[in-house]
Amino acid sequence: GESVGLHLPTLSVQEGDNSIINCAYSNSASDYFIWYKQESGKGPQFIIDIRSNMDKRQGQRVTVLLNKTVKHLSLQIAATQPGDSAVYFCAETSFNDKVIFGPGTSLSVIP
């Protein structure tokens, strides 16, 4: 299987602040991107997705930005709460429907 990276980057933010989690994707042919949240010992939970014909999409407290020029994806979480502490994965997929996960970022919220 494919994956990228073996070490989890970490991000610590103060409760109430905004969080920005970044992801560089690898396949220029990817046309659908998803952010997942994974809590310890659990499966990934869908947060938000975006298609390649968009550059921004907003959900509840979350915004995903897509920059296809530099193959960069970001997840912004507004007013970060302790319950947001988890590992966040970006994922990309293309015509063959194989979903490739990024290395993940561990978000730690400081009360």
Place this chain on the structure above:
Amino acid sequence: GAVVSQHPSRVICKSGTSVKIECRSLDFQATTMFWYRQFPKQSLMLMATSNEGSKATYEQGVEKDKFLINHASLTLSTLTVTSAHPEDSSFYICSARGDRGRTQYFGPGTRLTVL
């Protein structure tokens, strides 16, 4: 939202035995199911893709005779780890996707420990 379950959630077995993990889509028909393996502090690694009624497609480096996948119905896929060894100890996660949209919904995972 779409719900995917896995059973068992945890399993401990002796080296050399086989272990079967079930993945079910509870409220939708999953035309495609995926099996992933995740080691501690690492990302999810796709092992195989299965479509209902056909043979699974395995990723490079994944032994199909060791990791048997059966997608017998639109709501059930099973992964059997045959002759398990300690290095097979990992967190196994399935996901399912319906025939509409491209979002995969993940199960809660199965923690396999081989002694």
